[in-house]
Amino acid sequence: MSEEVTTANPVPEAKPKAKVEKVKQPTVEELPFSEFIANHYLPALAKAFANLGITDLNLQLEDLQIKGNWKNQIRQFIIYFAKQDINGQKAFSCWDAGSQPSVIEPFLIDERKATLDLLVFAVVQRLNAQKWLAAN
Template structure:
């Protein structure tokens, strides 16, 4: 009888583990920025009453400006990787950008939502977002 059980166990196909869906953040850098980050950032800032936002992605930097260019921010990814060094700067009314500051430097796990939240939080601290 033990031999019959062994044959039945051998005949049963092994259950395949479910394939994990790749995380957005694991996409190639430029693809992630253009397909996921820029649309999510635009949506989050539109929810804060910024209607004329212009977002540009070039040289591993994202620049956003609105109010006819009088308010501007830049998110820097010097190594072309969201999980590596990041920085942030802002400028107002045609002035030179602020000091380049570390951006989410203490965070170990960088996600799309965290990257969007970080920009919204920085701009809100400047009192640039609706109702401040």
């Protein structure tokens, strides 16, 4: 009886790769409230209005309110934030012809996570429902 002996070349053990921890950059929505609003939201909102042909839009952040107006303040709106959190409670009002807002309505109440695009889209849609932005 002959025994067959095979010698296998031992496979060198693979060295574990060094774990490189990537520092996750915060999304724009994770930035501090005032930085998000000033550097991202207001410019995105202005761009959305400009794309609709509205070039005289004035936007400003006062406390926790974003105030917007155009057509020499004939058309106006306010987005109210309950606290410095874009995912917190929000409200909206709009009015025209020099009157004051008569109704403050809940705004994006069913959304769990507000994104920049959603916040812009919601304002445009709400004002478009007033037939202020485009012919419906």
